[in-house]
Amino acid sequence: MKIIETIAELKSLRPKLAEPVGFVPTMGYLHQGHLALVRQARAENPSVVVSIFVNPTQFGPHEDFKQYPHDPQRDLALLEKEKVDIVFMPPADEMYPPKFNSWVEVGKVAERLEGAARPGHFRGVTTVVAKLFNIVQPDRAYFGQKDAQQLIVIRKMVADLDMSLEVVAVPTVREPDGLAMSSRNTYLNPEERKAALVLYQALTLAQKLWSQGEKDAKVIRQQMTDLIQKQPLAEIDYISIADAETLDELDRVKPPALVSMAVRIGKTRLIDNVVLNSENKDY
């Protein structure tokens, strides 16, 4: 496994990689959710590149950029075991030199939900992902369904800007009790960790109501809200039931519909989602 820190070195190695090249962009502090992306990339491509870069431009001024967890030695050991070919770990000024001033913005689907709650977040994500795509030149890039809106935004960028790669969605990996894997779960104390289960319980309730024939989004949202509000440590940021492609909010649930939420458990903001479709599976 080669560890590369500069764009020039990666660009000079890229033509030597067997194609197709699978790419997994990450911010490190890897968990089973990331490893599921890496394993799928490994199974589907003769070459696999993983990036580890905590992207400063996708964090707001009062967000957790400075405290974002990191453990590069552990990450590298995990990636070595998965037989990754190249790990790209650029320092911040390699990706953003002093005069950097070009941005990628995707519009409407990036302005809602996480985009509304975290202004500038998706501009940072799409800019860094576009740069990484240009540097790595992948044939396939792997993203988790856990960050459903990120996936939708990146798909839109790839389509609108005619980028020549396939975006592959990988189902959310959950802890045995249902909590979606996230690097931010490490911020939770034991009491908050228990309380965090309420996100999955609310999503399961939405799936149950939908499979019993409930089509009124307001009824589903209200029952989810009531359930979450019973948990004293939880504070709802948003609950959305939206078209899974446009993110337009729905009055009547029409599949595929994305049920997504952001909930604060103590100081930690967690997001999770499910897709309501005819089979009630992630897409």
Ligand code: PAF
């Ligand atoms: O999902 C993430 O970890 C990040 O948003 C990404 C895609 C690596 C861009 O920084």
